[in-house]
Amino acid sequence: MLSFLQVLSSGIAIGCVYGLVALSFVLVFKATETVSFMQGDLLMLGGFAGLALHLAAGWPLALAAVGAVLAVALLGAGLERVALRRAIGQPHLVAVLLTFGLGMMMRGGVASVPAAAQDMYRLPFAADTLGIGPLVLAASHVWVVLATVVLVLLLALFFRHTRAGLALRACSEDARVAALMGVPVARMHTLAWALGAGLAAVAGLLLAPITFVHLNMGLIALKAFPAAVLGGLTSLPGALAGGLFLGVVEALAGLVLPEGAKDVVPYVLLMAALLLFPQGLAAGRAGGGGR
C-alpha cells in the first residue's frame, strides 16, 4: 500500500508537468488553431535560460526563474509576430511543420553553446524530502504540484477577471465575433503565444530538478501531446486533467502491469480515447478522458 502511494505521488508530480505542457499546447491551439510541435523545445529553452541567468549571470535563483519565463514568453510573442501568424488560416500541417522547424532551430542554437551540448545541469533547489507519516515525498515533486496549483489559479483569475483574459477567451470562442466586438484579435494571438511559451518554460524549470537540464529534455512533450488530446484539445481544465490522468496511469501501469506496458499506455489510451469519444473530445467536455 505504501509503495502504491509513493508511486502515486510521483505519478501526480509528473502528471502535473504533462498537464502544464498540455495546457500550454491547448492555450495556443484554442486561440490560434495552431498545432505547436515546439512546446518541448520551448520547455528546454526555459530550463537553459534559467540556468544561464542563475549560473552564468549570477542572478538569484528565484529571479533567474522569473527572468527565464519572461524571456521565453517574449520569444514566443516575437515568433508569433514574425512567423507564426502566417500559419493562421492555413492547413494544420503548415503550423505543424513551421513549429517543428522553429523547434529545430532552438535546439541547434542551444547545441551551438559547447557547455550546453556536453553537460547536464541541475538547478540548485529542491533536493530534500518531506516526510508525512511513513510517506516520503520528494521536495521537487511537492514544488511541481504547488506551482501547478498556483499557476492554474492565476490562469483562472486571468481568464475570469481581467480584460485581456476575457478578450482572449472571446477570441478563442469565435475570432470573428470577437473582432466585431472590438477585440484586437491579432494582439490576442500574440498574447496567447506568449502565455503558451511562458507556461512551457515554467514546466521546464519545474522539471529541472527531476530530469536535470539537458538538450533532450523537451522529449517529454511527446507525452503531453496525448494528454492534451485526452483532455479534449480545446479545454484548459481538460488538458490539466488529461496530464494528471496520464501521469498517474503511467506510473501505476509500471507498478502492476507487465514489463514494458508502461511505455505504450499513453498511446493506447490516446487511441482508445480518440476512437471512443470522437464527438465528446471535439466538443471539449472538460476531462472527457480524464475522469
Add this chain to the structure above:
Amino acid sequence: MKRLRRLALALFAALAGTSLHAADVAGVSAREIVVGHISDLSGPIAMLGTPVRDGMLMRFDEANAAGGVHGRRLRLAVEDAGYDPKRGVLAARKLVQRDKAFAFIATMGTPVVMATMPVVLEAGRLHLFPFSPHKATYEPLHPLKFQNFAPYQDYMEAATRHMVQAGGYRRTCLLYQDDDYGLEVMKGVETGLERLGQTLFERTGYKRGATDLSSQVARLRAAECDLVVLATVVRETVAAMAEARRIGWKVDMLVTASGYSAQTHELGGDAVEGLYGVSVLPHPYAEGANSQLADWIERYRARFGAAPNVWSVMGYSLADMFVRTAEATGRDLTPEAFARTLERLEFTRDYFGSPSYRFSADDHLGNRHGRLAQIRNGRWELITDYLR
C-alpha cells in the same frame, strides 16, 4: 648542367617516392594524414561526442606541434551524423571519397557504426575503436577492424561475479534501458550469476528518455532485491538512486561504465553516495592528480575552456594509440602496415590509469576488463584493480 641533373634526379626521386607509397594510399600525402571521425554532436549521445572529439583534437595538435608523424601533419575530419544511419552512410562516403580518410576512428552510435562499417571496410580503410557495444565491431576477425572498448557483457559478468562473491548478495536484480546497451548488460549479468549458481532475481526496464523511475524502483523493492545492477546512463542512475533513498530503501547498486561519470555525483549529490560503478578508464579529477595528469587537465582546460571528463580522456587515448601506431609503422604508411603494427604493439598503463590495451593477429579486441569504483565523499574512488 650538373645542377639541372641533380634537380631532375631529385624530382624523379620525389615522384618515384610519392608514387611508391604516399600517392597510392588514400589519406596519406607527403605532408598530411587524414583521419575520419563520424560523431554524434546533435543526437541522443551528443554529450559524449564533444569531449571525445576534443580529446582527439588535443592529441593530434600535440603530435603536429612536435613535428607530426614522420613529418606528416595529422588532420581530424569530423562529420556529425546525429545517431542517424542515413547521415552516417553519406558522411562515410564523403570522408572516403572527398577527404580520403586514411582511417576511421571512434564512430558513434550502434546504428551509425553498423551502417558505415561496410562502407569503410570495402574502401580498404581502417575501422578503429567505434563507440558501440555490438560484437560485429571486432568479430568476425577482419584485418582492418579493431575495437578497444571492453564489451559490456564481458566486464559486467566479471563485475557482477566479484560484487556478489565479495558482498554475499542473494537477490541480484537489474534495472535496464531497453535497447542494445541494456540487452548486452543483461547477458553479462546473467552469465556472471549463472557461474555462481544464481539467477537474475528480478528485472525491469525503461525506455530511453523516461522521466520517472519510481514504479520501476518500487517493483524492485517489492521483490526485496539486495543488489541492483543498473544498465542506465547518468540521469537514470541518479534518478534510480534518488528514488530508492527517498523511499528509504538502502539497497546496494552497481552501475555500468556508462554511469561512471563525474556528472553522476555532481548531479546526484548525497543521494548517490555509496553507489558502485564499473570503470574502464578513471575520471580525470584535478584534485589529487599526479603531476602529468594535472598538467594535462590544465592544457585541456586552456584549449577548450571546459574541464575534461572521462570521455575526453577516452578520445585522447584513442588518438594517442593512433599516433603511436602510425609512428611505429614508419614512413611507408599503409592501412595493412598500420594494422600489422597495431597487432604487435602493447599499450601499457599510463598516467591516466587506463588499462593496458593489447591486440594480436587473431584478436582485435584490445581490452575486456573493467574495475570497480565507489562514490565516496562525492567522488569516484577506485576500489579494485582491473578484474580478470
Add this chain to the structure above:
Amino acid sequence: MSATPVAAPEGLRVLRAAFVWGLLLALAVGWLGADFAFSQATLVATYAIAGLGVVIIVGQAGQIVLGQGALVALGAYAQTLLVQAGVAPLLALPLAATVGALGGVLASLPAGRLGGLYFGMSTLAFALIVEEALVRWESLTHGAAGLMVPGFGLAGWQADTPLAQAAVSIVVLLIALALAARLLRSRLGRAWRAVREDEAAADACGIAPGAAKLRAFIVGGSLSALGGSLYAHWIGFISPEQFGLVFSFELLMLAFIGGARRLSGAVWGALVVVAIPQAIAVLRDTLPGDWARSAGLELVLFGAIIVAVVLLRPQGLASGPRSG
C-alpha cells in the same frame, strides 16, 4: 478531363524531367565524386519512394498523417525478415509492399470516426505503438538490438557498389512514379482530389470518402514500405528507433518542401531532405576557424530552411478545408 490532350505534353514533361535530373546527377558526380554522388542518389531515390506515400495520402487525399515512419518500418522489417528467410530480394519487395498496405489499412481505421487533426493524432499513436511492438516482439525482430540486413542481390549479382544501388533505387522509383501517375489519372485519383477539396460535396457526388481514404492508405502504405525495404538494404542494419517520429517528420517535410500536389514533389523534396544536410556539411568545411566545430549550426540551418520554405510557399501542401 479526357486523357488524350494530356498525353502529348506529358511525353515532353517526362523528357524534360529526365534531362534535368540527368544533368543534376552529372553535376553531382563532377562536384562530389562518383561514389559520394551515387550514394546520395541512392538515398534520394529511396526517400522519394517513401515520400510518394506521403504525397498520395497528404497531398492527394488530403489526410493528415504524422506517423508515416511506421509504414516505412513495416516495409524494412518485412523485407529483412523475408530475405533472411531465403526469399529473393526482388521477390520480397512486392511482399514487403503488401505488408505496408496492410499497415496502411490499420492506420486508416480511425478515419471512419475521426477527421482532420484528430485523425492525424491517431496516426501518431499508431506509429508509436508499432515502434513499441517492434521493440517488444523480440523473437521476430530482435527488439532494440536490431537486425543485420543482407545485401540486395539478384541471381548471383550483388548490388554492392554505389552505382548499382543507385541504379536499382532509380529503377524502382521510376516504376513507382509511373504506377502512381496512372492511379492519379484514374477514377480513384479523381475521388481522392474530390475528398481533399470537400468531403461532403464528394459524398454528395456519389464518391464514398471512407473508401477513397482507405485506398489512399493502401497505396501510400505500400509505397512507403517499398521505400523502407530498399532503405534496409542500403543501410544494412535496422532497429526500431530509426523509424521514429523524426523519420515521419522528415517524410512530411519532404512532401511539403517538394510540393505535395505533384508526384515529382516527392523527388524534389527528397533531394532537399537528404542532400541539404550534406551540402551544409561540405560548405561548412570551407568556413574559417571554430565555426566548423559548432554542432548546432547544421540543425539551425536545416530548421531555417524548413521555416523559410513553409513561410514562402505555404501552399506546398494540399489546402483542404479544415475539419476538427
